[in-house]
Amino acid sequence: STPEQAYLLTVAWGSLANWSEIYLVLRHLNHLELRRSGLYSYFHLTHLLQQLANVRLFLLFLLRRLPEETWYGLDHLLTFVRKLDDHYLYRYGDPDAWWLASRITHKRYAPDNPRDWPNTYGAFIAAMLEGPLNWLGIVSLGYDERGIVAFQITEFGTFLLGRRPIPTLEKKPEGPALVLTEDGQATLYPERSDIRLLDLLATMGKLVEAESDRLRYRLTAEGARQAFESGHSLEEIIELLEEGSRAPVPQKLREQLTHLWENFGLVHLYPNLTVIEFSDDFAIRELLAATSLAQHIIYQFSPRLVAIEPDAVDELVRELQKKGYTPRVAESLEETDDG
Structure with a gap:
């Protein structure tokens, strides 16, 4: 329709x-x-x-x-x-x-x-x-x-926009919402799916074909990395994929995802950097909009942890203090471990 x-x-x-x-x-x-x-x-x-x-x-x-x-x-x-x-x-x-x-x-x-x-x-x-x-x-x-x-x-x-269910889709057709193959091909039937699975595949997969009743994705290593960085764990991803497909994730695909997860963020070599740790997942959004933080970020490890240029520390501290924050500056890892 x-x-x-x-x-x-x-x-x-x-x-x-x-x-x-x-x-x-x-x-x-x-x-x-x-x-x-x-x-x-x-x-x-x-x-x-x-x-x-x-x-x-x-x-x-x-x-x-x-x-x-x-x-x-x-x-x-x-x-x-x-x-x-x-x-x-x-x-x-x-x-x-x-x-x-x-x-x-x-x-x-x-x-x-x-x-x-x-x-x-x-x-x-x-x-x-x-x-x-x-x-x-x-x-x-x-x-x-x-x-x-x-x-x-x-x-x-x-x-x-997903704010209301489309009347014709209120009663979901029978059958799994997702079909997976060993090589990472994923066929999604949106009318049978929920928004969590749609969002996951949009992050993990590259859309290769769209038909009237289905979407075909190719799951990629880069997509898996983006899913991990957005906060999805391997366990959550496997659970969503198995809920959608009503079957275990194919063994080869599971092994690939497990390998990517085990190596995710395993090694990051950044000499002479300053790290900012936020207390929650939302603070960085406010500070990106209200300070010069975006100009100094070298790498974002997670929603709560970013690496910045050391020379920018004093400027950012002043900006944060003007905004009413009370940042704590630690000179060593031992100081951060002390709380």
């Missing part, structure tokens, strides 16, 4: 990693270009597209919380996201690997510049609204002579 097909398209688009709304941004805003640092020769287009696919899921998470059929100004949404995290396009990557710049002067646009932000990094949000969200019927748009100025979540959009 039409609702089922639209739902499947929405799921497929949410995890689409071989196309991005950044193409729409660059096509419609001729003054922009995308540049990559020469120091990041290993950073390829596939890495960028995967990062931006994850950003898409973050923005969908925000939109799911908006009441339906209520008009919102685009400028208000952009202001909200900028204040929440002006580096949102770098939530899953390194801000020094790539950036937006002027096509004419090649000047680098800084994400923390509020004057340029709406027409540079904020344009990704407008592209999502005018592009896929509009095409799928999730939003309706309002325009004036400047272009898009407002949007609202449609009633149908609440179904596609």
Whole structure:
């Protein structure tokens, strides 16, 4: 049916990693270009597209919380996201690997510049609204002579965003939601699945085919690493896969996942670094938006642990104190062990 097909398209688009709304941004805003640092020769287009696919899921998470059929100004949404995290396009990557710049002067646009932000990094949000969200019927748009100025979540959009069950899908068909093979091929039947399994496969797998009633993924080592970094343990992953398939995970696939888990984060060699440990999983999001932390992160080990440049410690301590935090600075591991 039409609702089922639209739902499947929405799921497929949410995890689409071989196309991005950044193409729409660059096509419609001729003054922009995308540049990559020469120091990041290993950073390829596939890495960028995967990062931006994850950003898409973050923005969908925000939109799911908006009441339906209520008009919102685009400028208000952009202001909200900028204040929440002006580096949102770098939530899953390194801000020094790539950036937006002027096509004419090649000047680098800084994400923390509020004057340029709406027409540079904020344009990704407008592209999502005018592009896929509009095409799928999730939003309706309002325009004036400047272009898009407002949007609202449609009633149908609440179904596609997962806020309401689509009536035709309320009674799930019989049979397993997932079929796994030894070589890591996964066939998912979304109408039989729950959101946890959908999210897991969107993280662990690369979408290779979408049909009217099923999605085919290829599970990858990089996807497994991302699942581990997002907080999934091997035990949780195996449990979700077996619940979905109603069968044990194929032995070869289980062994591969076990090997990846055992080697996950086993060795990280970073001399002369400073480590910040947060007390909960949410503090880093606030600090990324409110301080210069994003400019100094070298590696994020987990939602609570990041490595930063040692020279940035004094500056960050001052910023944290201004925000009302009382950071403790330990000079050695022994000091941290003392509590």
